[in-house]
Amino acid sequence: MAKELKDLTKRSEDYSKWYNELVVKADLAEQSAVRGCMVIKPYGYAIWEKMQHTLDEMFKATGVQNAYFPLLIPKSFLCREAEHVEGFAKECAVVTHYRLKNDPEGNGVIVDPEARLEEELIVRPTSETIIWGTYKNWIHSYRDLPLLINQWANVMRWEMRTRMFLRTSEFLWQEGHCAHATAEENEARAVQMINLYAEFAEKYMAMPVVKGVKSENERFAGALNTYTIEAMMQDGKALQAGTSHNLGQNFAKAFDVTFINKDNKPEYVWANSWGVSTRLMGALIMTHSDDNGLVLPPHLAPIQVVIVPIYKNADQLRQISCVVEPLMAELKGLGVSVKYDDADNRRPGFKFADYELKGVPVRLAIGARDLETGTVELMRRDTLEKETLPLEGIAGHIVRELEDIQQSLYQKALDRRERNTYVVDSYEEFKQRLDEGAFVLAHWDGTTETEERVKAETKATIRCFPLDGDMTPGTCIFTGRPSACRVLFARNY
Amino acid sequence: MAKELKDLTKRSEDYSKWYNELVVKADLAEQSAVRGCMVIKPYGYAIWEKMQHTLDEMFKATGVQNAYFPLLIPKSFLCREAEHVEGFAKECAVVTHYRLKNDPEGNGVIVDPEARLEEELIVRPTSETIIWGTYKNWIHSYRDLPLLINQWANVMRWEMRTRMFLRTSEFLWQEGHCAHATAEENEARAVQMINLYAEFAEKYMAMPVVKGVKSENERFAGALNTYTIEAMMQDGKALQAGTSHNLGQNFAKAFDVTFINKDNKPEYVWANSWGVSTRLMGALIMTHSDDNGLVLPPHLAPIQVVIVPIYKNADQLRQISCVVEPLMAELKGLGVSVKYDDADNRRPGFKFADYELKGVPVRLAIGARDLETGTVELMRRDTLEKETLPLEGIAGHIVRELEDIQQSLYQKALDRRERNTYVVDSYEEFKQRLDEGAFVLAHWDGTTETEERVKAETKATIRCFPLDGDMTPGTCIFTGRPSACRVLFARNY
Numbered sequence: 001m002a003k004e005l006k007d008l009t010k011r012s013e014d015y016s017k018w019y020n021e022l023v024v025k026a027d028l029a030e031q032s033a034v035r036g037c038m039v040i041k042p043y044g045y046a047i048w049e050k051m052q053h054t055l056d057e058m059f060k061a062t063g064v065q066n067a068y069f070p071l072l073i074p075k076s077f078l079c080r081e082a083e084h085v086e087g088f089a090k091e092c093a094v095v096t097h098y099r100l101k102n103d104p105e106g107n108g109v110i111v112d113p114e115a116r117l118e119e120e121l122i123v124r125p126t127s128e129t130i131i132w133g134t135y136k137n138w139i140h141s142y143r144d145l146p147l148l149i150n151q152w153a154n155v156m157r158w159e160m161r162t163r164m165f166l167r168t169s170e171f172l173w174q175e176g177h178c179a180h181a182t183a184e185e186n187e188a189r190a191v192q193m194i195n196l197y198a199e200f201a202e203k204y205m206a207m208p209v210v211k212g213v214k215s216e217n218e219r220f221a222g223a224l225n226t227y228t229i230e231a232m233m234q235d236g237k238a239l240q241a242g243t244s245h246n247l248g249q250n251f252a253k254a255f256d257v258t259f260i261n262k263d264n265k266p267e268y269v270w271a272n273s274w275g276v277s278t279r280l281m282g283a284l285i286m287t288h289s290d291d292n293g294l295v296l297p298p299h300l301a302p303i304q305v306v307i308v309p310i311y312k313n314a315d316q317l318r319q320i321s322c323v324v325e326p327l328m329a330e331l332k333g334l335g336v337s338v339k340y341d342d343a344d345n346r347r348p349g350f351k352f353a354d355y356e357l358k359g360v361p362v363r364l365a366i367g368a369r370d371l372e373t374g375t376v377e378l379m380r381r382d383t384l385e386k387e388t389l390p391l392e393g394i395a396g397h398i399v400r401e402l403e404d405i406q407q408s409l410y411q412k413a414l415d416r417r418e419r420n421t422y423v424v425d426s427y428e429e430f431k432q433r434l435d436e437g438a439f440v441l442a443h444w445d446g447t448t449e450t451e452e453r454v455k456a457e458t459k460a461t462i463r464c465f466p467l468d469g470d471m472t473p474g475t476c477i478f479t480g481r482p483s484a485c486r487v488l489f490a491r492n493y
Numbered sequence: 494m495a496k497e498l499k500d501l502t503k504r505s506e507d508y509s510k511w512y513n514e515l516v517v518k519a520d521l522a523e524q525s526a527v528r529g530c531m532v533i534k535p536y537g538y539a540i541w542e543k544m545q546h547t548l549d550e551m552f553k554a555t556g557v558q559n560a561y562f563p564l565l566i567p568k569s570f571l572c573r574e575a576e577h578v579e580g581f582a583k584e585c586a587v588v589t590h591y592r593l594k595n596d597p598e599g600n601g602v603i604v605d606p607e608a609r610l611e612e613e614l615i616v617r618p619t620s621e622t623i624i625w626g627t628y629k630n631w632i633h634s635y636r637d638l639p640l641l642i643n644q645w646a647n648v649m650r651w652e653m654r655t656r657m658f659l660r661t662s663e664f665l666w667q668e669g670h671c672a673h674a675t676a677e678e679n680e681a682r683a684v685q686m687i688n689l690y691a692e693f694a695e696k697y698m699a700m701p702v703v704k705g706v707k708s709e710n711e712r713f714a715g716a717l718n719t720y721t722i723e724a725m726m727q728d729g730k731a732l733q734a735g736t737s738h739n740l741g742q743n744f745a746k747a748f749d750v751t752f753i754n755k756d757n758k759p760e761y762v763w764a765n766s767w768g769v770s771t772r773l774m775g776a777l778i779m780t781h782s783d784d785n786g787l788v789l790p791p792h793l794a795p796i797q798v799v800i801v802p803i804y805k806n807a808d809q810l811r812q813i814s815c816v817v818e819p820l821m822a823e824l825k826g827l828g829v830s831v832k833y834d835d836a837d838n839r840r841p842g843f844k845f846a847d848y849e850l851k852g853v854p855v856r857l858a859i860g861a862r863d864l865e866t867g868t869v870e871l872m873r874r875d876t877l878e879k880e881t882l883p884l885e886g887i888a889g890h891i892v893r894e895l896e897d898i899q900q901s902l903y904q905k906a907l908d909r910r911e912r913n914t915y916v917v918d919s920y921e922e923f924k925q926r927l928d929e930g931a932f933v934l935a936h937w938d939g940t941t942e943t944e945e946r947v948k949a950e951t952k953a954t955i956r957c958f959p960l961d962g963d964m965t966p967g968t969c970i971f972t973g974r975p976s977a978c979r980v981l982f983a984r985n986y
Contacts, residue, residue, distance in 0.1 A: 033570065033626050034563045034614065042558035042642065049559065065535035066542065070527045071564075071616070071647055071663050072586070075593070077526065079602050089593040093565070094604050095616065096589045098651040100568070100582040109572050111587050111613055120604055121527065123564070123588065123616070133526050143838065149535065154564055154647065158591040170564050345636065 008357075010291045015235045019286060023164045026294045026357050028281065036162040036169030043358065044281060046302035048172065051280060052152065054204055054299075055174065058196055064148045064176060069130050071154075072121035077129040081254040084128065087221020091158040093123040093169075123156040128222065128273055131177045132251040139179055139269055141260045146189070147179040155277075165282035166239075166493050173277035179269045181261065183248075186270035187225075190246040193274040194227035197242035205280065206297035206409035207231050207287045208417055209241060210439075210488060212464025217448045220273075224248040230463040230488065232417040233286035236437020238463045238490035241283050244274035282493070287413050288382070294359030295382055297409050298402040305331060305338040305398060306360045308351050310367035317342065320366050323391065330395040336402065356381060361405050362398055366391075382409055423470075423486070427477050430489070434460050439490045441469070443483035445476035454478055454489070463488045501850075503784045508728045512779060516657045519787045519850050521774065529655040529662030536851065537774065539795035541665065544773060545645065547697055547792075548667065551689055557641040557669060562623050564647075565614035570622040574747040577621065580714020584651040586616040586662075616649040621715065621766055624670045625744040632672055632762055634753045639682070640672040648770075658775035659732075659986050666770035672762045674754065676741075679763035680718075683739040686767040687720035690735035698773065699790035699902035700724050700780045701910055702734060703932075703981060705957025710941045713766075717741040723956045723981065725910040726779035729930020731956045731983035734776050737767035775986070780906050781875075787852030788875055790902050791895040798824060798831040798891060799853045801844050803860035810835060813859050816884065823888040829895065849874060854898050855891055859884075875902055916963075916979070920970050923982070927953050932983045934962070936976035938969035947971055947982070956981045 008025060009017045023029050028044030040048065056066070072095060079085045099115035102108075124130065131149070139147060152174050162168050176193060180186040194211055201207045209229035219226045223245035230238045249268040252258070258266045288295040298304050307328070309320040324340055331338045339360075341351055348365065355363055365377040376394055379386045382405050389397060421439040424430045433440050444450060444462065455461050465487050476483045501518060502510045516522050521537030533541065549559070565588060572578045592608035595601075617623065624642070632640060645667045655661050669686060673679040687704055694700045702722035712719045716738035723731045742761040745751070751759045781788040791797050800821070802813040817833055824831045832853075834844055841858065848856055858870040869887055872879045875898050882890060914932040917923045926933050937943060937955065948954050958980050969976045 030627075030630075032563045033567060033623065034565050037563035037565065039563065039627050040561040042560045045560045046558070065539070067535045067538045068533040068665065070525045070530035070532065071649065072527050072530065074526060075602065075604075078593075085593075085602055089595075089602055092591065092593050093588045093614070094590040094593065095586045096604065097587040098585065100571075100578075100585050100587065100615075102582075109568065109578055109582055111568075111589065121586070122593075130526065134523075134532050137523075156564065172561065 008291065008293065011234065018291075019282075020163070022285060022289060022293060026359065028285075028294075029164045031164070034169075036159055038164045038168050038170075040172075040278070043302065047284070047296070047300055048278060048281060050300045050302065051204070052174075055200055055276065056152075058200060059150050059174075059176065062148070062192065062196070064150045064178075066151065067149050068151055068153070069127050069134065071124055073124050073127070073130045075120045075122055077133055078122050080129060081222045081250055083250075084222035084254075088125045088157070092125060093156045093158055095121040095123065124153070125155055125157045126273075126275075127151065127153070127155075127175055128177065128247070128251050128271075129255075132255040132257060132271065135177075135179055135269070136255050136257045139257055139259050142181045142262055145179055145181040145259060145269070146185065148176075148189075149178065150174055150176040163282075165278055165285070168278075171278045173275050175273060175275040177271070177273050179252075179257070179271055181259065181267075181270070183270055186248075186272055187246055190225070190227060190244045190272040190274070193272070194229060194242070194244040197244070197274070197276060198229050201229055201231065201241055201283075202410060204297065204299045205284050205287065206299070206406055206413065207241070207283060208410065208414040210464065210466050212466040212469070212488060214243075214464055215448075215451060215462045215487070217451050218462060220245045222247060222250050224250070228464050230490070231283055231287060232413075232420065232439055232490075233283070233493065234416070235286070236420055236439070236490070238439065238488075238492040239279070239283045239286065240463070240492065241280060242274070242276040245272060247271040247273060288409050289359065292384070293357030295409070296359035296361060298361045298406045301359065301361050302337065303339045303355075303358075303360050304336050304402055305362045305364065306351075306355045307338065307340045307364045307366065308348055308355075309340075309342055310348050310365055312368070316368045319368070319371055323366065323371065327391075327395060331398065334395060334399050336395075336399065356384075362401055364394075380405055382412075425474075425477060430460075430477055431458055434458055434489070434491060439463075439488055441466075441486040442477050442489055443474040443485075444487050445479050445481035445483055450476065450478050459491050460489045461492055463490050463492065501784065501786065504727065511784070512775075513657070515778060515782060515786060519852065521778075521787075522657045524657070527662075529652055531657045531661050531663075533665075533771070536795065540777070540789070540793055541771060541774060543793045543795065544697070545667075548693055548769065549645075551693060552643050552667075552669065555641070555685065555689065557643045557671075559644065560642050561644055561646070562620050562627065564617055566617050566620070566623045568613045568615055570626055571615050573622060574715045574743055576743075577715035577747075581618045581650070585618060586649045586651055588614040588616065617646070618648055618650045619766075619768075620644065620646070620648075620668055621670065621740070621744050621764075622748075625748040625750060625764065628670075628672055628762070629748050629750045632750055632752050635674045635755055638672055638674040638752060638762070639678065641669075641682075642671065643667055643669040656775075658771055658778070661771075664771045666768050668766060668768045670764070670766050672745075672750070672764055674752065674760075674763070676763055679741075679765055680739055683718070683720060683737045683765040683767070686765070687722060687735070687737040690737070690767070690769060691722050694722055694724065694734055694776075695903060697790065697792045698777050698780070699792070699899055699906060700734070700776060701903065701907040703957065703959050705959040705962070705981060707736075707957055708941075708944060708955045708980070710944050711955060713738045715740060715743050717743070721957050723983070724776055724780060725906075725913065725932055725983075726776070726986065727909070728779070729913055729932070729983070731932065731981075731985040732772070732776045732779065733956070733985065734773060735767070735769040738765060740764040740766060779986075781902050782852065785877070786850030788902070789852035789854060791854045791899050794852065794854050795830065796832045796848075796851075796853050797829050797895055798855045798857065799844075799848045800831065800833045800857045800859065801841055801848075802833075802835055803841050803858055805861070809861045812861070812864055816859065816864065820884075820888060824891065827888060827892055829888075829892065849877075855894055857887075873898060875905075918967075918970060923953075923970055924951055927951055927982070927984060932956075932981055934959075934979040935970050935982055936967040936978075937980050937982075938972050938974040938976055943969065943971050952984050953982045954985055956983050956985065
């Protein structure tokens with residue numbers, strides 16, 4: 001492991017290669033035998049589970065309930081909303097048959113041509129269509145609203161170029177699908193959920209985000225309005241970490257979902273949908289990790305504290321274990337997840353490197369000398385700083401240290417983003433700042449044409465209209481035409 | 494709702510119809526627009542979530558970690574283990590294309606014939622093949638073993654006749670896949686997991702099960718040995734509620750997964766797999782529910798206690814709420830999930846019927862009279878018995894009552910099974926008992942031929958060799974040939 005660790009490419013050499021290697025070396029995920037699909041390994045999955053549990057509780061606290069809808073969507077459903085199918089048709093995995101059989105010519109097993117489906121089924125790329133097809137039977141009166149549903153599921157979008165967690169053909173996510181009686185309530189829920197995602201990103205992932213609205217060009221296929229949270233990765237590129245869509249009455253109209261309002265009149269239902277995915281794992285990695293491996297914020301670390309004994313013989317180990325066991329109990333009692341690694345087939349140096357690679361926030365090392373002096377060595381993963389501390393009161397110290405790491409990681413990421421965000425008024429500076437790896441706030445004339453020209457020339461896209469952005473009008477830096485406000489540009493994942 | 498409830502078919506009239514209606518009326522699930530696939534509604538999903546959380550904790554306590562493997566399996570992988578593909582080929586959903594396009598002839602959207610996959614992908618019916626294809630890279634030495642992995646996932650088996658929860662084309666499940674260094678350890682894990690399932694069934698589902706071993710004919714495709722838990726439904730039919738398979742070295746050989754043992758020699762890895770699915774929801778329903786609707790064991794009830802206020806005006810409601818609020822807080826503090834239904838658009842009678850239908854274990858009703866007398870009316874869902882009790886100390890009483898309901902439900906189900914299980918020595922009695930709806934312990938000559946003849950004549954299958962069964966040899970009741978021991982026969986879901 002120590003050797004493997006040394007092999008980790010440095011971020012400054014090749015950020016992209018560093019990322020790909022880290023995902024594998026830290027045991028988060030690996031490529032599978034299926035093109036574009038990954039295997040999420042136990043350690044990576046444990047982080048995703050922590051994200052899931054936290055988000056699930058946050059959703060439920062707002063009245064959302066979980067449910068489950070079919071994996072396969074009839075082709076005709078997907079086609080009911082014109083923009084929606086336009087947006088997803090090019091990346092659909094299509095089920096056409098329901099049986100295999102032995103090849104009569106003896107070439108193993110083949111698809112049975114007689115088992116062709118009358119209507120092809122699409123592996124869901126997202127579930128608006130199947131869900132709104134279902135809501136038609138669930139919603140009749142204003143008393144059935146709001147309907148606040150979430151689903152944890154796998155989805156499939158056939159991507160040509162894939163990268164683990166960031167862009168895979170299959171990914172895990174949650175998709176919320178709410179139905180409301182009024183446009184106002186609907187908009188409020190869409191905003192509530194993007195705020196919830198921002199809170200999760202900041203408090204748990206220690207990842208600052210810019211909340212904003214997507215340009216028409218970057219909107220979800222079928223939405224009136226898409227809210228987004230955008231985070232800055234260490235290389236200055238943006239990562240869209242979560243979205244919440246105001247779908248207006250588009251899906252209600254496509255699936256004829258009406259309700260009787262309080263005035264006893266039929267009306268189309270208002271819809272929003274919102275989702276985050278295993279992409280958050282990529283965001284987490286590229287926000288905090290370093291050339292030694294993963295750095296995890298304590299609120300999402302499967303192991304928050306690892307204790308490594310340093311011993312020469314079984315007797316020493318026994319003495320150390322006598323000190324460690326009550327400490328473990330105390331830490332667990334304080335809600336800290338702690339691992340005691342007394343495996344005898346790996347040396348301490350190997351273990352140190354391994355837990356650094358895995359991003360465990362706090363490492364304690366206890367040796368025979370420490371027993372004499374009543375001390376322990378504590379290392380913080382974020383700073384790699386070591387400190388020798390009295391064993392007495394160490395549990396309380398650790399709890400404070402974990403909280404401090406969580407805050408420091410957030411502050412460090414925020415400082416980096418602020419340092420690398422520029423208000424720019426010329427196209428020259430715009431290009432220069434992007435090359436440096438920055439977020440750029442610039443005026444834009446509001447046309448898709450200009451947006452696409454800029455993208456072609458600079459690879460930068462409009463990430464969003466920041467919600468707390470500068471609303472002073474100005475002049476588009478590309479065309480010189482009037483601009484209503486500054487928008488956030490960046491290169492992106 | 495009161496009317497709908499009255500419409501519920503009685504179990505004695507048509508058990509199957511009762512089940513189908515109950516699933517829908519209790520808001521557990523409904524048919525989707527996709528053939529054979531169901532929508533799991535929020536109330537049904539909440540019960541499944543409780544099952545998931547409990548099982549997940551139980552698995553983890555035995556050292557199992559969660560991970561995630563791809564949904565789609567290359568056809569060639571599925572074909573690597575001969576018996577396995579034989580078992581699943583006839584029910585596979587096959588992905589053949591990865592893109593849709595606009596029909597050049599203007600007929601909407603069609604499958605793009607140019608986007609045909611080189612190799613077809615199968616929507617996983619189970620994941621042994623993709624997982625053992627992956628384990629090849631994870632396992633090298635005995636130090637990598639045991640590898641104890643579980644996955645929560647959706648799977649697809651194209652069923653011709655489907656019933657909600659019991660047999661659906663897509664279902665949710667968990668599948669554990671463990672790898673071991675020795676045959677003994679492997680067998681021990683397979684047994685450990687069937688024991689874990691039995692404990693879950695009995696302690697949480699209040700459902701007694703017979704633990705046993707499947708006959709060769711009923712084994713999992715590719716297994717050496719399949720352990721099962723079999724439960725008796727109210728109509729006397731058996732339901733296979735969970736299985737654990739000793740796969741021997743079959744999958745290791747098919748995917749060439751070897752490890753270097755302690756003697757430094759290469760050996761094939763030993764495998765087991767085990768799973769339970771949303772089928773457990775069907776088992777839960779058919780173990781406890783009655784003609785008034787669902788009956789839920791408290792350990793799995795999303796709402797354990799519902800409190801319904803009976804009031805004539807806002808002032809009375811306010812006074813009742815003043816009493817209810819501290820009670821709610823006290824119950825929550827005791828870990829009881831409680832709902833206060835003060836909705837003013839439904840009358841108490843309607844609410845009573847609704848919560849009966851939904852199987853809420855304990856209902857409290859509090860009216861103006863109760864406020865004067867310091868009492869409350871408590872109804873147990875399992876017995877429908879009402880009692881007027883002092884409000885003082887009611888929280889503690891409820892906790893004991895919930896535990897008593899849990900135990901009573903189990904005892905009632907166990908009594909029913911024992912009453913309806915017969916040791917039988919003649920084919921005449923065998924047929925008669927089966928017609929009455931019973932489990933039958935009978936001698937069998939051990940041949941698949943006899944097993945299939947019995948099935949054709951009586952619709953009964955061999956559910957298992959019970960682990961604690963009578964091992965006295967005897968004479969097969971069909972052929973008169975020697976029999977090693979009695980096996981359990983029943984008709985089944």
